[in-house]
Amino acid sequence: MVLHLYDTATRDVREFHPARSGTASMYVCGATVQGIPHIGHVRGALNYDVLRRWLVHNGLDVLMVRNVTDIDDKILTKAADADRPWWEWAATHERAFEDAYTALGCLPPSIAPRATGHVTQMIELMQRLIDQGHAYAQGGDVYFSVASFPDYGSLSGQRVDEVQQGETLAEGKRDPRDFTLWKGSKPGEPSWPTPWGPGRPGWHLECSAMATTYLGAEFDIHGGGVDLVFPHHENERAQSNAAGDGFARFWLHNAWVTLSGEKMSKSLGNVVAIPEMLRRYRAVELRYYLIQPHYRSTIEYSDAALSESAQGYRRVEQFLRRVAGSAGEVHIGRVPGEFAAALDDDLGTPQAFAVLHNTVRDGNAALDAADSAKALELAETVRAMTDVLGIDPLSERWTETGGSEDEALAALVADLLAQRKQARADKDFARADAIRDQLTAAGIAVEDTPNGPLWTVRD
Numbered sequence: 470m471v472l473h474l475y476d477t478a479t480r481d482v483r484e485f486h487p488a489r490s491g492t493a494s495m496y497v498c499g500a501t502v503q504g505i506p507h508i509g510h511v512r513g514a515l516n517y518d519v520l521r522r523w524l525v526h527n528g529l530d531v532l533m534v535r536n537v538t539d540i541d542d543k544i545l546t547k548a549a550d551a552d553r554p555w556w557e558w559a560a561t562h563e564r565a566f567e568d569a570y571t572a573l574g575c576l577p578p579s580i581a582p583r584a585t586g587h588v589t590q591m592i593e594l595m596q597r598l599i600d601q602g603h604a605y606a607q608g609g610d611v612y613f614s615v616a617s618f619p620d621y622g623s624l625s626g627q628r629v630d631e632v633q634q635g636e637t638l639a640e641g642k643r644d645p646r647d648f649t650l651w652k653g654s655k656p657g658e659p660s661w662p663t664p665w666g667p668g669r670p671g672w673h674l675e676c677s678a679m680a681t682t683y684l685g686a687e688f689d690i691h692g693g694g695v696d697l698v699f700p701h702h703e704n705e706r707a708q709s710n711a712a713g714d715g716f717a718r719f720w721l722h723n724a725w726v727t728l729s730g731e732k733m734s735k736s737l738g739n740v741v742a743i744p745e746m747l748r749r750y751r752a753v754e755l756r757y758y759l760i761q762p763h764y765r766s767t768i769e770y771s772d773a774a775l776s777e778s779a780q781g782y783r784r785v786e787q788f789l790r791r792v793a794g795s796a797g798e799v800h801i802g803r804v805p806g807e808f809a810a811a812l813d814d815d816l817g818t819p820q821a822f823a824v825l826h827n828t829v830r831d832g833n834a835a836l837d838a839a840d841s842a843k844a845l846e847l848a849e850t851v852r853a854m855t856d857v858l859g860i861d862p863l864s865e866r867w868t869e870t871g872g873s874e875d876e877a878l879a880a881l882v883a884d885l886l887a888q889r890k891q892a893r894a895d896k897d898f899a900r901a902d903a904i905r906d907q908l909t910a911a912g913i914a915v916e917d918t919p920n921g922p923l924w925t926v927r928d
Contacts, residue, residue, distance in 0.1 A: 472527070472813045474690075475765065477698060477720040478624050478706075482815050487689050488718060492530045495521065496680040496717070498693035498701070499581065501538040501672075502562040503547055506569045506743045508759065508770065509726040515756060516723045516764040516816070517692045518575045519858060523812050526804075526857050534683045535578040536676060537563055540585050540669055545658060555659060556585075569743040572752045573759075574859045574866055580683055584675040588661045591670055591678045594712060595650050595663075603711040607641030609653025609666035613673075613704065615646040618711045624720060625699035634700055648704050650674045673704035680709075680716070687715030695722040695765075724767045726759075741770060753867045754779040757860050761822050765815075780924060781826070785851065786862035787883040788829045791836060792848040799863060801856050802849030812857070825854045837894070882913055886922050 472485040487493045497517045500510060514535070521531050538544075539559040548558035567581075595611050598604035603617045615621050615632065622629050632646045649671040654660035660667035680688065693702060702720065709716035728741070746755055758778035762768050793799050805828070811820035832847035855861040862868070885904050892900040908915055908924070915924045 472523075473815055474719055474721060475815050477702075477722050478717075483719070485689075485719065487529065488687060491528075492532060493524045493690070494684045494688035495531060495533045495690040495692060496676070496684055496688060497533065497535045497578075497691075498676060498697055499535040499537050500563070500566045501541050501543065502559045502566060503541065503543040504562055506566045508741050508743065508746060508755070510566070511569050511573060511743060512726050512759050512768065513692065513694050513723040514570055514575050515573060515759050517721075519760050519764075519818065520690075520692075520721075520816055521576060522857055522859055523816065531579075532684060533576075533578045534680060535581050536679050537566075537581055537583045538672065538675065539563060539583045540659065541672065565744075572743070572747060573756045574753065576859075582679045582683065584670055584679070587675065587678050587682060588663075588670065590682050591651070591674050592663050594674065594678050594681075594708070595665075597712045598650070598708060601711065601713075603708070604650060605643065606651075606665040607643075608639075609668055610639065610641065610649060611651035611663075611665055611671075612642055612647040613650055613708050613711075614644065615648070615707070616644060618707050620710065621707050622703065624706050625703045627699055627703065632700075648673060648700065650708070673701055673708065676701070677705050677709045677712075677714075677716070680705075681714055686713075688717060690719045690721055691717035692721045692723070695724050698722055721764075723764045726768045726770050728770050750775065750779055753860055753862070754782050757782040760818055760858060760860075763815075763817060763819055780922075781822075782860065782862075783883060785825065785829050785855065785860075787887065788832050788836075789848055789851060789862050790883075791887070792832065792844050793863060795836075795841060796845045796848070799845065799848045799852055801852045801861075802846070804853045804857060805850060808854050808857075818858075821854070821858070825851065825858075828854070882908065882924055886915070886924070889922075 473482045474485050475482045495517065497513070499514075500506065517533075521533055524531050540555070544559050545555050548555040551558065563583075571577075595604060598613065599606065599611070602614070604611055604613050606612075615629065621627075622632065629646065634646065634648045636649060651663060651665065651671055651674065652668050653665075654667040654669070658669065660669055680691070691702070691705075698720075702722075706716060706720075755775070758775050759768065761778060761781075789799060805824060808821050808824040811817040811824060814820070828847055828851050832844050832851065835841075835844040835847060852861055852863060856864065860867070885908060889901045889904040892898070892904065905915055913924050915922050
């Protein structure tokens, strides 16, 4: 089956073929580095990491650009409030984002360009737009003329006469629907020289300039959160197409992580920061939780849901460790057809995870039946699937943290639960109850479910 992806621009699932044979090109909107990353920030990075891994698995080289917005109103405001240089504030939080991506197993991008490093390319793009009548300069600012581009609004479905850019109607702005490409300098703010006066980049301009600098005038996939469809991606598309660039052939958008029904946002104060999460869960468990739902489905965060998801990962881990303990080495095998079909269908991770867990269930049954050859075969299949998803428990990436307290606890509990399962199979219910009591006394709550026991550490 050929990969199909949902394209926001056409509102349809379309067959994906790269523009250049053998190479897929992706631009993913990265962070505006104004603060510490939370799980809503990293969800998209993980979704596009899985897509990238699947493209690589299918034999494609992948050029992936994930930008860094290191100059922005919020960065300037927060740096000033903290009495720190804006560039130091941005660099500090850029490192925090990179640490989070690395901890969660994201492959490094081909390049992570910063907005401040691409002012020359932005000036060139603005000049092209001005020369073609799609932009104008006024008082040091440069604006894109929405009325000059008839296709404006087609990505997001916005009616042009109802467009609200969220910008103030500055003096010299010809139409309230026009958006800012370049902001004229203000006292105390950083600025760069341009033919129209000193200033700094507008948010939308920088992504168009960086994407085409590294991927060319036309590339395969542009990804980002659903909250970026308008105005950010609509404006990127308009200014790039108006300048004559084909730009993105597919537009992909991941949904939010919500808390109490609202999008996670620093301004709302309802964020779950990555450093805090990684003190409570292993990074691979958090990755598992965030990639299991379909990328276009909203995740309603709760501690209970994350805890249950972590248990799902531990069942996979326990199975592979049991096989490795008896067979020695478990190689990476082939992904099953059902798994491939799921990912080929708009990156259907829920169905792919169902195939994974069904295989683990069959593998445990083979172990219980002392069919070690069958168990090994299924374990190799499990490794193949988890390798694609970036969560292979036996990979060097995740076993290198095997000395952590969380991993030690998980291993001990998994062993006790395996003993309890065997005791129940032997109808030694007194032994099974004793193991449960032992776990309870240690502060481990066990819930028996149709999918096996789930355990949590009680507060």
